[in-house]
Each structure stands twice: as structure tokens, then as C-alpha cells.
Amino acid sequence: MSRMLRASAIMAAGTMVSRVTGFVRTMVLAYAIGTAALGDAYNAAYAIPYSILDLLLLGVLSSVVVPMVVRAQQHDEDGGRAYEQRLLSLATVTLVVVAALSVLAAPLLIDLYTDWDAGSWKFEVAVMLARFILPQLAFFGVGAVAGAILNTRDRYGAPMWAPVLNNVVVICVFLLYAVVGSGSDLDRVTTFDLALLGVGTTAGIVAQAAVLIVALRRAGFSFVPRFDLRNARLGEMAKAGVWTIGYVVVTQLGFVLTTNLSSRAGDLVPGHGISPYTLAFQLFQLPYGVIGVSVITAMLPRMSRSVAEGRFDEVRAEFGSSVRLVCSLMVPVSLLLMVLGPAITVPIYGHGANSVADAVYIGNVLQVYGLALVPFAIFQLLLRVFYSFGDTRTPVFIGAGTTAVNAVFMVLLYLVLPPAYVVMGLALAYAIAYGLGAVLAWWLAGRRVGGLGGWAVGMSLTRMYLAALPTAVLALAAVWVVTGIFGGLGFLNSVIVLAIGGGLGMVLYLGVAHRMRIPEVNSIVGMVARRVGR
Template sequence: MNAPYDGDGRVPPPPQPSPHGPHDPYGQEPHQRDPYLGDAQQAPPADPRQSYGQQYYAPDPYLDDSYATGSFTPYPYPTQDRYAHDPLTDPLYDRRSSHAPQQDGYQQQYYQQPPTPQGPDPRAWSPEAAAGHQGAVQQPYTADQAGQGYPGAGDAYGAGEQPQRDAFAHLYRDQQPYEPRSGQGQGYPQGPPQNYPQGQAPAQGQAPFPGPPRSEPPGATAAAPTVAAPVVTAPTTEPEPKKPSGSKGRASSVLQSSALMAAGTLVSRLTGFVRQMVVLAGLGAATLGSTYALAYTLPTMVYILTIGGGLNSVFVPQLVRAMKEDDDGGEAFANRLLTLVMVVLGLLVAVTVIAAPVLIRVMSPTIADNPADNEVAVTFARYCLPTIFFMGIHVVVGQILNARGRFGAMMWTPVLNNIVIIFTFGLFIWVFGTAGSSKMDTTTITAEGIRLLGMGTLLGLVVQSLAMFPYLRATGFRFRPRFDWRGHGLGKAAKLAKWTVLFVLANQAGVLVVTQLSTAAGAEAENQNAPGMSFVGYSSAQLIWGMPQAIITVSVMASLLPRISRAAHDGDSGAVRDDISQGLRTSAVAIVPLAFGFIALGIPMCTLLFGASGTDAAVSMGYILMAFSLGLIPFSVQYVVLRGFYAYEDTRTPFYNTVIIAAVNAAGSGLAYLLLPARWAVAGMAAAYGLAYAIGVGVAWKRLRNRLGGDLDGPRVVRTYTRLVGASIPAALLGGGSAYTIMQTLGMGVVGSVAALLGGGLVLIAVFYIAAKRMRVDELTAMVGMVRGRLGR
């Protein structure tokens, strides 16, 4: 009655005495034939590893059970969840009320393993916990470890308690996991074998080597062999939650994160159009308007040339790194950065206000040579230059918010700046009248008018920057000035920023050349009765042209850049490639058709927005916009590709790339000024701008591809862009033809411009959508699905 029962009614013969210790009634020789197993399951008569000259503790080629957490072989199916439950044993061993979902993947069948000297005995319970342990012991694969309840796993039990035995386990021994064994006797060495091959030790998470066997009380009745989970130490940390996988999940999150930013940027750009409209209505598109445009552009150029480039790109990865590595979540680093920026920009404002006449002469010798024009321009510049300080505050606070996952504030607060300026120019027009009615120029504008416009422009930037701090406080961040700048990573960021400063220096050098040439060409075109072909016309058309890139590409990459920076910091080049590819393809869905839309609808856009400055000037701006149009595609691609270099904290490569772009832009603008008539010179400069980016993006693409190991998902990106271009060409032809017909019928006034935009735009959108759907553009389907989901359809 006390003989061990093996589940089939037979009693095994007594084992031979072991020379290594006391007789073990359950022990077997390592390679002894099991009389109860079939021929297919018999172990080899001798250790096969010795016959081939292998080390005695080399990996066992037969130990390939996917559930065996044994010590000699790696996990054979790395894609299969080793914590997944067995569907065959669930009904028999489910001690929980809830079931985890069935894991995907192939479940390997159990089978009897050939016994080895260090192999466990599946008929015995696992060793007791180490002496001295008093806490609760957690069984593996429980809800506490994996985050959900798995069938067949019990709860935690105390150090002195035994797990509950399963009385029916012996009936289904072929379905039991291969567990460590222990038996009576001294035949098992303690700890790992000393001659285990170097580098072959069990990895973390594998079953430990069997410890000393536990002994049964003398005369105890041998119970049916059962299986229990091995006793292990309770995990000290909770595992990370399972992250969603798949490109669809990433695309959905990026689209949703970008939607809020795109909405803010859209409203900001629309109010920016209104601002430009009132500026042209109050000051006109002639020299007076160019002086204000020059003064308004000067602070931005100085800011970017000095500190803005580094703040925009270099410090985002630094902030992300500080949030991940610093104990305070990067708050001290952000406070030091914000304090340093305030000090530097305060000094910079003082210097530039004093040097305003020099800056105006550098920007436009044509304006500086005329005393009246120079005086108005210098006065405007001294009101506008203090905005450099508030630009920097706005950018730094916005980057802190972006690093903390708050993307909307940086896109929405510029709306306040535009509203203040719109109100200021509305008041100016109410007092002095429009440029067309007052015939105002640089010799007749009053000091009060200049003061009103200058103070209103400065106040707009003040409101924009201060409006960021409530959003910052909502994240738990508290600004405290800190002047301990040494030894906290700011020096490294400054070294990285030096290449970015050179980058923007090269970029602004090209802008400076264009500014000088466009003001000179504008003066000649004005004498030839061709208004609008000037610097103010160039900047106004560029404002419309850059709207898609600012709304879509910048918004998409603002949400992707922190994620790309984390992947680059972790050395995951595959994730960086996937996010760059996703940013390129997602933004292209809107960028490509809008680029062709500027060709089709450029003139009605400008006559509607800038018609108050005169129809001829507005038509000239429309031609400039058409010349800009196709350059939007490489301009957007260049922006995305450079974010990959910035994520790796590589600012040298973007600098060299920008030198190429600036050189091509300056050379092309110079050729346009020399070879084209004065009334078409500025349009030629706009075309040269797009050509320069087309050349630059080819160089940047090749360098980033090499950086990521020769793969930038090129075929997929090229396929998407090719299909989008193929869908946009017929859409632009039909949409442009419809708009031209409407304007010829209704004229170029407000009614004709609105009708042409609506009619031509609807035709363009409809044709593009139908063509893109037939070409199976997946990114368009994803974007349309997100929009329809937002609308509840």
C-alpha cells in the first residue's frame, strides 16, 4: 500500500544502491531505461555528450521544451510568451476566477525529457526556501508578476507553508510542465557546477541549479507524484506594462497628438494672415511697408543667429535626457536653462538696440541710403528688437512643455500676439486711414503713428510669452532662478549648440542675400509700375507658402521628436527609422497636394488676402507664391530628416547641409536678379529657394541613411510620394482651370477671389481624393479615418 503509485497500477522495481549516498526510493540513474515509457520516449543508453567529446555540462540538445526553464539551453521560441498558460491544463489547474487572454504563438507539446545528473525530478516537490527567509514567497507567473491572473498559478504563500497539492496531477503527467526535482540522497551538487562552460550560465529568469535535496520523514507514505511551482524570491519590482505594438497604434497616437498642435497652428496662421492683411492695408506694399517688414523680421533673424537655433533643436534631446536620468525629472536642468537664456537675451537686447542703425544697413543698403527711409526703419527696429527676449522665453518654456508631453500651448499662444497686433493696426487705420486713402509714405508718417505701431508690436510678444507660464505651472513645474550653471550639462549643450549656431548662420546668410537683392529689385520694379515685386511681397507670399509646413510637418515632428530622441538615446536605430519614415509619409498626405494647390490657386489666394494693398500688387504676390509652390515638398522633407540628426545630438551634419542650401539659394537669387527683368526677379528668387532645398534634401537623406545603417525605409517613402504626386497633377490642372474660368467671369475682386478659391479648391480636393484612393495611399486612409472618428462617424 505504501509503494509509489505511478498512475497505471504498476509498481516499479526497486532501484540499485547508489555509491554516492543513501538509497533513494525515487531516484534513478542518469541514463537508466524507464520501463514505463514508450520506445519513442526512451532516453539514450549513455550520455551522448561524452561520446562526441563534449563537455559534461555543455548545453543539452534535447532540452528544447519551451516551458522548461532549465539551465542548459536558451529559450527555443523567443517570440512566444513564456508566461502564457497551457490550453490543455487550464481546465484542470485553474485556481483563479479570471482567465488571461490566450497568447498568440505556437504552444509546444510537453514530452518527457532525458534525465541528466543536474536535471530535476518531476515527481518531487521543489526545495524549500533558503534558511533565514521570513517573508512571503511569490510563485512565478502570478498576477502580481505579470500584471494579470494566469490559470494554474496559486497565490503567494508564507515561508513555512506548503503549496496545495493537486490530487489529480498524477493522472495527467504527460501534460505537466517540466519542473525541478529533488530527492533523498546526496547525488545532486549544490550550486552551479564548477566546470560549466564560460558564458553558458543560466540567464536571469531561468530556473536555478537545484539545491540540496529535501528529505522525507522516515516511514512517510509515498504520495502520488505531483507538480508544484518552484520556490523563488518575490520580485522586487513590478514589470512594465505591455506596450501597444504596431505601426497603426503609433500612427494613431501621432495623428491625435498632432491634431491639437495643428489646430493651434492653423488658428495662429489664419490670424497671421489677418495680421499681414491689416499691415498691408495700413502701410501698403511700397517702401513704407518694407521698412516695417524689415524691422519686424530683424529681431527674428538676430534671435535665430545667436541663440534661437540651439534652443529650437539641441535642447529638446537634452531636456528629454534630463527628464529620464535626473532624480527631479529634469526640473533643475530646465530652471538653469531658463535662467541662462534670460541673462543672455537681456544682454543681447541691450546690444542690438544700440546697434540698430548698423543692423538696418546690413539688412538693406537700399533703405539705409535714403535718410527718410532709414530713420523710419531704425525707429521701428528699436521698438521691435526687445522682442528677442520674449521670443527666447516663449521657445524655452515651449520646449519644456513639449518634453513633458504638453504640445498645444506653444502652438496656440502666438494667436494672442497676432490679436494684439491686429488690434494695434486696426486702431492705426481708424486714426490715420488706409495706405490707399492717406497716401502715407516714409516722409509723411507721424512719430505718434510709428510709436503706436512699435509699442503694439512689442506688447504682442510680451503677451505671447507670459501666457505660457500657466501651462507650465499646470505640469507641476515651478520656475526658480538658478545660477549654478557649471557641471550640470549646459556646457555639453552649448558645445552641441555651436554647430547649430553655425547652421543658422549659414541659413541666415542666404536670407540676408535675398533681403538685400529683393529690396533692390523692389525699388526698381516700383519705378516700372510693378508694385508687390519687393521684399514685402516676397515675405507675404512666403507666409502663405510656409503655412502647410508649419501646421502639419512641425506639428507631426513636435510630437515625434521626444520619442525619436528617446529611441536614439537607447540606441534603437530601427525605432528612429520608423518614426522618421512615419513623419515623412504622414506629413506628405497634405504637403504634396497643397504644393500643387499653390500653383493652381496662388493668384486668387493673394488677391483675396492682400487685395487691400492694390490688385496689381496682390497679383504680383500670387506669382511669387506660384514660384515658391513646389519647393514646399523638399522643404518639408528637409525639416523631418534634420530631426533625425538632432535626435542623435549631431549638429555638425545639419550645418554642412545648410551651407550647401544657403550657397545654392544665394547663387540662384543672384542669377535671378542679374538675368531676369526687375518685375520677375523676386519670383525667380522664390524658385531658387525651392531648388536649393531640393538639392540639400538629397544630401541629407544619404547621410541619415548611412547613420541608421543604410536603411531609411526609402522604397516605402518614395512609393508614397510618387502616388501623391500622381494624384496631385490632374487635381491641380482641373482645379486651376476652374479657378481661372471663374476669375475671368467674376473679376479679381473679393467676390471673384472667393468664388475662384471655393470652386477651384473643391475640384482640386475631389479629384485628388478620388485619385489617391484608387492609388491606395494608406496614409490618406489613416488620416481620413482619424478625422471621421473625431466627428463621430
């Protein structure tokens, strides 16, 4: 537990700074271009390279590449160095080609991800932005491979801190646009405006990749281009990766449906489309990104080694401690999101081209997403159990079932809800789907390793929720009192609510959980106390 806490703390610190600067980035984005037509066009274009990377690389990194690099380090005579060089060489060439093809196919991609008319100005703006943003595919992908190799060497700092530089670059770009650009009016934007937004976004990814490559060199990795692909184990990678790509394809189909439904809702009610969905989702991902990703990154290589050596008891122990550690903080945060959603989003998004009412709506979507936080985190941890075994097929079927449930509920809620509530309905469908998906994944993973200690984890979660209830009550009281006395959730009122409900609320949770002797919280409190004592 202490080793995981130390590794996770290093990564969480970097991820926290990254997410905080990400907050500032989205604040400046909303300030500069808003969440109506131009904001929707930018967010649609911005989402496409990440979707392509998911299809080609990011899912494969965690489920296939990391375990294969670990095995190469353990069994190859050179410690896996030649294998790592082949992997990076192949990724570089492939992603440069993919980036070029994607730029050419930008109109088709925007048409796939949105419900906008191909001849409309909004569509054309999105296409132009996509052509400026899509070249980042090559740089982001190469950086991701470099980060994965660093993780297998237990070098977690750079992959967690590099996104900070990306955010800083893009923040400067949006601030520049706010000064010299044409604002949020879609009819007034020029080619220069779109180039500034798109090329600036790509420049952030270039800086991020450069940091990771430098860190890899400092870790002792000397890059030599290698294209002797007979020794690249592509057959083994393809056999394992085809199922991972299948999983990502399934989830991306769900994302395409989401963007189409939300883009249609945004046309009917401006400010209630892709942008509020995207911005709320980014905030929803923050706790998981800070806590869950840090734990998973440290957990997967160790679980892979334990599986390779046949020590399934250590796999169960690693998974159980990871779930409890993640949920010890996810549980109170999920309740706070459900209570404080608008109070969180108004100070972040209620400025410039974005009104307070637009920011409140983003907060309403975030409140619904709060329901999904714990199930989503557990679901992601469970997938790593299968990946540590080299099993990439089972997650495809789990993902297909989860996506199918999500799609059914998205369409159903889209049909029955007024357009102003459609995006909130999409978030609710997401929560339902991942709740059911986590149940299925737990059952299947438990069969694989001889049980996951469901009763013990369930009891721990129950104690965590009981410890978090006073925090939720305090946050709700803060909302009622502040809005009742001062009226509404303007910037100052929201800050007061966050200070009382969020700040004091988390301190209250840590105190109650410590008194209830929840081990994971005691470990966190003890680690913080020792560091403060220094």
C-alpha cells in the first residue's frame, strides 16, 4: 500500500497541476469563443484526433503495449531496448501517415461526428479547424508511446507533467485570440482566427511530445530507427490488439452517436449542444484523471508481472487495494459533484462570451455525471485485470454491452426529453450504462482470478458513503443558505459555496473517515501529515 501511495502521489501531483491548468484552459476557451456555434465547431474538431488515437493507439498502449514491453524487458537479452526502438519507429511512421490522411478526410470526419448540414458555414468552420488540429495526431501518438515506455521503467513524472506545458501553450493561444480574434460570432471569424485557434492547439501537443522524448532520453533510452519488423512481434501484437481496437471501435460508435445527438440539440437550443457536454465531461474526468489514472498507471505493470509469474493472490491483493484507494476519494467527490455542479462551473465558465446561465447548464450536466463517477472508475480498474492477463477479447464484449445499453438509453432520453435537457439525458444514460457494465465486468473478472473480494469491497464502500454523507449535507446546506440569502449563483456566491461545501466538506470527510478508521483514508491523512511535518 505504501509503495502504491508513493507512486500514485507523484503521478497525482503532476496530474493535479495538469488538470488545474486544464481548468484554466477550458475557462479561457469558454471566455474566448463561448459554448454556442463557434464553441461547438471547435469542440467537434478537437474531439476527432483523440477519437482516432483511441482507435489506433491509446487503448492498445494500456492493454497490449505495456504488458509486451514488460515481457521484452524481462526476457530479451538487451532488456527490451531494441524492441522499444522498433515500437517507436513503427508508431512514428504510422502516425505521420494517419495524420496526413486525416487532414485530407476532414470533411468526412466532421460529417461523421456531427449532424450539421455539409454546406453550412458552421460545418465549414469545423472542417477548417479540423485541418489545423489533426496534424497533432503524429506528435501526440509518438509522445504517448514514449510515455508508455517511461511507465514500464517506473518513470511516472514526465508523462504526468508534460500535459501542463500543453495546457500553458493553449492558454496563451486562447488569451491571444481573446485580444486579437473576432470573438464568438461564427459569422465574423476569419481564416486567420481559425488558424490561430487550430495551429495553437497543435503547438501545445508538439510541446508535450518534446518533453516526453527528452525525458525518455534522460531515462537512458537512445533512439535508433529500426524497421526490422520481423522482430517487432507484430503478429503477437495484432492478435492481442485486434480485440482492443474492437473495444475502442465499439466505444467510439457510442461517442459518434453522442456527438450527433448533442449537435442536433445545440442547433435547437444554442448553448445546449456539444460544448456543454464536452466541458462537463472534462470536469467529470478530473477526479478519475487525478486519482484513478495515477493508481492504474502504477498498478498495471505490477499486475502484469504477477500474472506472468502465476501469483494470482498478488493480483487480487493489488486490485483490491487499488479499488479501495481510488474509491476512498471518489465517493465524496461524486457526492460533491451531484450537489455543487453549478457552483463549480459558474466561476470557471461564466465569463466573456459565455453567460452565467450557460455555465449553470454545464453544471447541471456535471451533476448528472456525478452519478457515474464511482461506477466508471471501478469499470476502468476491472478492465486492467483482463489486460494484465493479455486478454483483450473479454473487454470488447463488456464494452459492446455497455455501449449498447448507453445507446439505447441515449436515444430513448433524446426522444422523450425537451431539447434543453437532452445533454443532461446523455449524461444519465452514461451513468446507467457504466453502472451495469461494472457489475458485468466484476463478475467476469472475479471468475478469472478466483474472486475479487466483493463482500469486503462492498463493506468498505458502504463505510465510505456513510463517512461522506455529512459532507454532502454540509454542501447542500451551503447552497441553500448562500442562494437563499444572496440570491442566485454568481461568481462570488459560487466561490463561497465551494469554500464551505467543497473545502470544509472534504476536511469533514477526512476527519469522519479517519475516526471511522477507514484504512485508505488513514494512509492518505498520515502521508499528508508526515509531509507537512517536514
